Amino acid sequence: MASLQEYNKKLRSFKNTLKITKTMKMVSASKLRKAQQNQLGTKAYADKIRELIVRLAGSVDENAHPLLRKNEDAKKALVLVFTSDKGLCGGFNNYAIKYVEKWLAAEGASYDQVDLGCCGRRGFNYFNARYENVKEFEDVTRNPSVAAAKSIADGAMEQFLSGAYDEVFVAYNEFHSPLSQTPTIKKLLPVDPVSNREEAEKAASEEEKADDTEYIFEPSKSDLLEILFPQVVEFSVFSTLLENSAGEHGARMTAMDNATNNSKSLIESYTLLRNRARQAAITTELTEIISGAEAL
């Protein structure tokens, strides 16, 4: 059995850990609230942009815009991996990284070349040590900003349009709740006209019933779409950044909550052990005193 002092030392360090994890949990909770508010703020914009695409896209040809251009045999792909800059958030980053690795082994094999672009230091540190040609977008995940999203999206679009890549994917953790995030990979480029189209047609038929007003388009529809598509790509990168940040804080909050509970139960059991050790020490001392007195 360890001595009383050793138990006391352990307990002190548990209590310090508890303080840290508790604080981190509260900080993450408030950051999560902020991230979720930001997500809500984007909703109006997202809805409106979708509505505009629906209104415009009815007449769009699949080859109308270079961002829609599909390559039948795509050879070069770029995967943008979104992780956090900091750890201590449970399996949040690990799940995303493992998912991407699995995807690279399964789907990535059909490409000649798959390059990675990492947003977030955790993912970059991991992939840079194991793969070649890993790019890093620094300092974009902590405070998701439109400007950062724009620079990432513009870079990706430029490389897509110049033919450096045939397809661009985003890999990130989908945010369901603070307790659950699931890693996913989605295609960013080319903009998928089919899924958009189905959605568009469905919404358009609903809309036609609601209003059949003639719109003035200034400039023409196709010119407007040309302006709209890059914005859609930028915006989807931005919302990915937001979702990643909400997920990070949610995961950290859950992880720190678990850590707090664990250290609480450790403190409880170690307090019992400490008390037992103290009582044992007292008993030994008493026995010594009594036997000493008897000897006189």
Next chain:
Amino acid sequence: MSSFNFMILTPTGPLFEGEVESLVVEATDGKLGVLAHHAPMVASLASGDICIKQSGEEKTFAADAGLLEVGSDGSVMILATAVS
């Protein structure tokens, strides 16, 4: 003077919402003014100033390129990536 509902939406959230009497924006084809009861329209905007007149007072926003939509109910909405 009759007024209409006007809204500026950015990816980070709505920036302005209210009844305004007139609106002048920098469209890609030149300056564009909107008064109440404008016909439904979608127009693209170049980066420039958005000038609005609200109860006689003029206000100006600087905006990045975006889109302007006049809805069938006469309300006007601007979608822009960055507005200040």
